[in-house]
Amino acid sequence: MLLLTIDSSAGASVALTRDGAPLDAWRTEQTTSHAEVLAPAVQRMMIGAGVTGADLDGVAVGVGPGPFTGLRVGLALAHALAEAWRKPLHGICSLDSLALRATDAGVEGEFLVATDARRREVYWAQYIRDEKGSRLVRGPFGASATDLPELPAVGAGLGLYPQELRPATMDEDPSAWVPDAAELGQLAEGALVGELHGVLCQARPLYLRESDAQVPVQMRQGGS
Template sequence: MSSTSGWVLAIDTASGINVGLAHDGRPVDSRTETSSRKHVEELMPMIDELLAAHDLSASDLSLIAVGIGPGPFTGLRIGIVTARTLGLVAGVAVRGFGSLDAIAAAWFAGESRPDSPVVVAADARRKELYWAAYDASGIRETGPAVTVPGGLPLLPVGGPGIEVYPEVFADRIAPGAPHRLDAALAAAMIDHLPDTGLEPAYLRKPDAEVPRTRKSALPSTKKLRIAYRQEGR
């Protein structure tokens, strides 16, 4: 399969903020912010800085690729909306990829390529993990799904989830297993990743819920209650 020619920008906000550039199928540069609470403040400045570092503008891109998760509601929404808006303004095509798929693809393409099935996991908070299982050739067989750490298949594990629960996976972390998504590699390998569309993979309901029952079509503000739960373990 040939690689997309020209410049490709990859954006992923499933675990922190990751932006990366590739040119003619080769990774070039990337930026990472590990905090999951700064998407609004940091994403566009990171993109602008990355493009400026290579004397590029958004209109110079051939493609914008964006991770659709799984991940938290707010982070995914901001990442996907940013990618779609940037593509619309610059006249550049936008396509989605699975965040766990990108980590797995980089793992299987690297020097420490697994020779057996593996699991890629990411923090889902609430003492759970997002995960997907891949066969020995790197093809996704199961997932993505969300479960408690002890519910993952008994396979070697990679991905950001291994940093959150090292005591659970201490004897299953494969040598050379990636700990984070590399956005530059995701941009370089985009033609080898399944095209997921642009619908975010939340896997569970957002933390802001509006009560279903209302006594009046025009309730007072005292009777209308919106419950917010802050995401956390």
């Protein structure tokens, strides 16, 4: 199975995966240039891999949660490409990427994924790894780091709120982790072949709160 996966929930990333393994991947940590860099990155990657839209089995996209402007760029591009190529489009929670990375790094039991939600908040979800495998327990939500359960955590929220959150035990520092398209592609492929359940969702953005940009009151009331 050949998938193109896009995520713009934090930085921006693109990946081509075949049978869950990355053929090529690209990412940037910048959060203000998604509209300028995502489409060219997809084009370069597909040309470099000798792949066309007709070769794909589908397009997957991280649905967030994430900031309004950046998140919608990746979703809009994924929708446009899937429609143009007439390929199925699959949504997947962007936080699942970090949950996969954590379990691959050996994290066991219950843990949190926490990313930057700005406004002195984090986007977070609770996961578990046990004898039944890895799965989402609850979330995602947006909240102050002080309101999260007292569980080990991974994700950029750790670096922002080290007094409120404690890192999961592992050999590497998880405090700078952000979602990655290659991991989301691996998860999407696993769900599509029936190995994972409850992973895919509709390709609609998980904003979790109102946009910072608001329509003026007089315009909402029909005034001039």
